[in-house]
Amino acid sequence: MRHIFHCAVSVTLVTTSITRTGYCSRVSIPFRPMTPTRLQAKGWARVGRPGAHLLRRGAWYPVVRISSSHIVVLDVNRRNVPVDRRFLEIRYHPPERWSVVRCEPREIQRVGRLFPLTYAVCPACRHRQGFESDVKELVCERCKKVGALAWDEMS
Numbered sequence: 178m179r180h181i182f183h184c185a186v187s188v189t190l191v192t193t194s195i196t197r198t199g200y201c202s203r204v205s206i207p208f209r210p211m212t213p214t215r216l217q218a219k220g221w222a223r224v225g226r227p228g229a230h231l232l233r234r235g236a237w238y239p240v241v242r243i244s245s246s247h248i249v250v251l252d253v254n255r256r257n258v259p260v261d262r263r264f265l266e267i268r269y270h271p272p273e274r275w276s277v278v279r280c281e282p283r284e285i286q287r288v289g290r291l292f293p294l295t296y297a298v299c300p301a302c303r304h305r306q307g308f309e310s311d312v313k314e315l316v317c318e319r320c321k322k323v324g325a326l327a328w329d330e331m332s
Contacts, residue, residue, distance in 0.1 A: 219243065220269045222251055223276065228264040233305075235276035235298035240267065272300035274327035275315050300324055 218239030224232045232238065238251040238258075247262045275297040296307050297315055301322040308315055308326070316323050 218252070218271075220267050221271055222249060222260075222265040222267045224260075224264055225266040226264060228261065230260050230264055232258070232260065233298070233303070235278035235305075236303040237272045237276070237298075237300060243267075272327075274325045274330075275300060277326055277328055277331045278305075279331060297326060 219242065220240040221237045222240050223237045224230060224234050232251070232253065238253055240249060241252050241257055242250040243262070244250070248259045249262050249265055249267070250257050250259050252258075277295065277297055279295050296305050298305055299315075299317040299320065299322060302317060302320040304317055304319040306315065306318055312326065314323055314325050
């Protein structure tokens, strides 16, 4: 008996050559494109207030999982980091604007580097960058993304 199933994912056969110790054969391998749910984060989160976490203020991190126990698992440098949901601001679209962070002098000492008291965080690569007070848009020194400053979301 033969069953035919209809599904939303299309399968394309990819033909490739495999050469092994002088023998060559052609093999058809089913190719399944990545679905958007495999590529996209379940949301984006950043630290809203100080707490028992080691995340940088202003940086948006992809959400891996939101549990029912108020724990959100974030992708921080390719590691799953659990964070209490009470400390996070969560949104379901990737950030497009630069986060503006006002840094307290004691935090500058803790980091051990000299940063301006107000800096911006790139929405694409999370690079911290100083800026002049009259700037409307920034270009990231690291990834070259151009974006506006989110003054209304200042953390």
